[in-house]
Each structure stands twice: as C-alpha cells, then as structure tokens.
C-alpha cells in the first residue's frame with residue numbers, strides 16, 4: 001500500500017538531507033520518482049541540503065496541480081513510483097489534498113518534508129493539512145539546538161539579531177548569523193519554546209550577559 005508520510009522538524013534539522021537520501025535510496029533500487037520543492041534557498045527548482053548536496057526538482061507554485069500533472073504523465077505512459085516533496089509547508093491545502101488522492105487512487109508513495117510552524121508559531125497551511133491527512137507524521141531524530149542547549153522546537157525570524165513577530169509569512173532565508181556591519185538582513189534562529197516566548201535570541205542573551213552589573217548602592 002502506498003503511503004503519505006510527513007517528515008517534520010525545525011529549520012536546520014536535516015529535512016532536505018533526508019529528502020535527498022530518500023530519493024537516492026529509492027532511485028538506487030530502480031524505482032522512478034519525482035522531486036518537488038518550493039522556494040528553496042538555493043534557487044528555483046532545486047532541493048539543497050546544508051551538507052552540500054543539491055538536486056534538480058520541479059518547482060511547486062500555488063497554481064500547480066499535482067493531480068492533473070500526474071494523471072497526464074501516466075496517461076502518456078510515464079512510470080512514477082514515488083514523489084519526494086521538500087519545503088512542503090509552502091504547498092497549498094488543495095495541493096496536499098491532491099497528494100493524498102495520488103497516494104490512494106494511483107498507489108504512488110509520497111514523502112513530504114517541511115517545517116511545521118512559522119516565525120509566529122502558527123502552523124503553515126501545507127503542514128497543517130499534512131498533519132490532518134498523512135498516514136504517518138515523523139519528527140526528525142537529529143535535534144537542532146537552542147543557544148541554551150535545549151532542543152529547539154521553534155523557528156524565530158530575526159532582524160539584526162532581534163526577534164520579530166510581524167511580517168510576511170514567506171521570506172526565504174537561512175539560520176546563518178548575518179555579518180554585524182550588513183544592513184538589516186532577515187535571518188532565522190531555532191529556539192526552545194521558553195526563549196522563543198521571551199524573544200531571547202543568542203545575540204540578545206549575549207548582550208544581556210555582557211551588560212555591566214548594577215552598582216550595589218542606589
């Protein structure tokens with residue numbers, strides 16, 4: 001029986017690496033797959049892992065129809081055994097519905113990878129629908145860590161090291177710390193819930209710890 005699987009974790013947890021490994025392992029056994037992604041940091045129609053691997057993929061835009069494209073391909077004689085779908089948080093609710101239908105009606109395995117929540121801690125549309133529909137939702141075993149050493153569970157968006165909670169939902173970016181002298185750059189940092197709640201990023205925690213102690217006399 002084909003399955004719809006959702007692999008999730010914070011940014012930098014290893015999802016794209018696992019997506020590429022999954023594709024490699026299935027292809028190595030002669031299975032025929034298609035790789036999909038949306039808004040990858042490395043550019044359009046690319047799946048990229050921070051470990052250096054990249055692969056060509058099909059770009060999923062909001063109007064892309066998985067069902068129609070797949071039925072058309074099969075009708076024209078193509079063989080498809082599985083899909084690997086990276087950055088699935090950016091897919092629409094309808095697109096996830098189409099993927100579930102493809103699993104059930106066409107017996108094609110669908111492996112999805114994506115983050116669960118955005119910088120405001122709200123579920124992404126695609127991820128919410130995947131949690132609702134997937135046969136299995138798995139959390140990646142490799143732990144991304146907060147600066148305090150606890151498991152990171154949330155994705156913070158930062159500007160000049162300070163956490164922000166307002167803005168567009170989709171802003172492509174990385175978890176690298178931007179150079180201090182650069183103009184305002186949107187970046188991301190993974191945090192534990194406590195530090196996300198308090199807006200306490202690594203830069204802010206460092207600034208607080210370096211602040212001089214108040215004098216003992218008033």
Ligand SMILES: Nc1ncnc2c1ncn2[C@@H]1O[C@H](COP(=O)(O)OP(=O)(O)O)[C@@H](O)[C@H]1O
Nearest residue numbers: 010011012013014015016017018048049050051
């Ligand atoms: N220099 C490195 N050496 C070893 N592992 C690394 C290195 N750089 C990144 N990684 C691993 O790659 C992971 C990020 O992989 P990636 O697939 O890009 O994550 P995601 O798609 O979840 O954002 C990190 O959590 C870390 O385990």
Ligand SMILES: Cc1cn([C@H]2C[C@H](O)[C@@H](COP(=O)(O)O)O2)c(=O)[nH]c1=O
Nearest residue numbers: 011012115118119155169170171172173
């Ligand atoms: C939290 C959050 C993230 N994004 C973007 C930033 C990255 O380009 C991707 C996540 O990629 P990764 O492979 O999991 O590191 O999503 C966003 O647009 N909005 C957000 O709230």
